Amino acid sequence: MKAFQKYLGAIAPGKKCLLVTCGDNNGAMNYYLRELGGEWCWAHMGTTNIAEMSDLLGDKVVKAEDNHLPFPDNYFDYTLSIDVHEHLKDPQAFSAELRRISKIQGQILITVPDGDKRKLVNVLKEKIGMTREVYGHTRDGYSIAEIKSIMNKANIHPQRSSTFSRFFTELLELGLNFLYVKVLAGKSMAAVNPGTIAPRTEDQLKSVEKSYRIYSLIYPFFWMFSQLDKLLFFTEGYVVIVEGQKRQSN
Incomplete structure (x- = not known):
């Protein structure tokens, strides 16, 4: 959560925020993000755990599609996508949706595994059969440069970036x-x-x-x-986070 606090800070009352997740989120990260402030909405890809997430949060969790997020245009001040892109066949369409529902100058945060096959834990995953198919991924992950490229194509202006979650x-x-x-x-x-x-x-x-x-x-x-x-502060982490801002349409 420290990684998100670094980018979001304390969110002012009344600011509209969205978290989109996919896979094994059980609602815990939603619960902690809500403590940062703002007014939160929740979206999740898949249906298997939406009811459990709703029960935990006491809020509605809506079903998201990779090419459609069920929210109005220009609605959110903060839009977060946590570990979604690596599950999708067309992450560009999903990124365009993140832009559509964000306000002009709205903050967009994307996190993904970096997928660098040379990293020791990623090598170990392959050795023990924990392949991307086991995780439900269409690819192992993205580098910071690749996420910035996806953002640029969606007319989202990349800003700060970093990595977290190191070897141990x-x-x-x-x-x-x-x-x-x-x-x-x-x-x-x-x-x-x-x-x-x-x-x-x-x-x-x-x-x-x-x-x-x-x-x-x-x-x-x-x-x-x-x-x-x-102890490994000098190394890159296994999770990429990139901040972007919605541009005016050309």
Whole structure:
């Protein structure tokens, strides 16, 4: 969340904000973003966990399509897309939609995995069978330059950019995803669709409830392990974040 706070700061009351997600978001990140201020709307691609997200947030979560976001033109002051582009066959159409629903001079934030196959954790993913197909991705990810190019083609002016989530955090996340996909999902009494790397629905969560209770007990050790990322401050992270601003139409 620190990465988003860096770009968003404290959001003024009345500012209209949107978060678009895809895949395994269960609503937790929405909950924390709401604490930054503003008036939030939520959109999610897919239907399997929209009801659970709505229950958690106490807000409506709308279904999004890659070529249509169900909101008016020029509506949002802040538009966030978290880990969506890598799931799409046509990220350009989706980026055009992000621009359409944003106000002129509105802030647009896009995050994606960087997908650099030379990075150690990404090499390890391939070795243990955690391929992009397992994650439900159409490609491994995008570089900062590639996201800026997509923004420019959508008439979004790229501004600041950075990376976060370094080696130790990514290694830990890979371990947890591997455990769920390769071990726990196979034992789940609830249906688990391809591309699911963590429990999305209430039934899926109940099926691994015992394992998650154990995880909650050892979480402090996992958190300490992830803090080793601070020793790697000089390296690039595994997640790309690019800020853009809506331009006037040409």
